[in-house]
Amino acid sequence: MSIKHAILGILSWKPSTGYELKKIFEDSTTMYWSGNNNQIYKSLVQLLNEGLVTNEVQHQESSPSKKIYSITEEGLTSLREWVLTEPEAPEIKNNFLIQLAWADLLSDEELNELFSEYENKINLQIAYQKEKMRRGEHTPNRNPREVMLWNKISENLLSSYYNELNWVQDIRKELATIPRQ
Structure with a gap:
């Protein structure tokens, strides 16, 4: 930005x-x-x-x-x-992905704890963002179109956190089916 x-x-x-x-x-x-x-x-x-x-x-x-x-x-x-300039592609910088790339070094318990900590962080962000949206203190509302656009931006951010949470839960389910060697 x-x-x-x-x-x-x-x-x-x-x-x-x-x-x-x-x-x-x-x-x-x-x-x-x-x-x-x-x-x-x-x-x-x-x-x-x-x-x-x-x-x-x-x-x-x-x-x-x-x-x-x-x-x-x-x-x-x-x-x-x-x-009016050409929009940039979203930048995805997520340190957890780098941690996850080398997470095979961890025991099952350590990996489970890492996922639990990450899920907790995501859930905290979801609650935090929902509260910010509820307050709406710093959101322009000069006309219905502007309100709708700002609401959609907030929904996009929130859906990103929900998507991340679902993704982590899917990984945990899939890992449970793979035997550790």
Whole structure:
């Protein structure tokens, strides 16, 4: 995910501070991003320098001043151009697949424990994603089409976790039929 384009997308929905952007990324089922806060602020400065966003300093009596960023017309144009680019194929990076490639080194008990731990992690992610979807705090809902698209994105993510869980359960069943040599 391009952090700059994700920021432009969020700002096309609503003006936000850097902190609010961070919270949206953390709470979103749609925009998974594992970077740090510095990347958000660095990107905001770059977008500001490129004329794609503006900011307004809002002074507060009992708190430090905050900068509220808004997207410009140039920013909307840039976002739209990016949305129209050819989609990339999904990137599948799953460390568990690498572990599994060498899992024949494990005893039956160790392998069973590895699968159990992985299933638990998947189930936790399913519960976490469902809760994020239930809250829907950081989901634009300007019109029915936008709501439907965001719901479908969340469903896609959730179905990926369910598919992974089914896949692991299938492996466990199949392994039970193969004698260890």
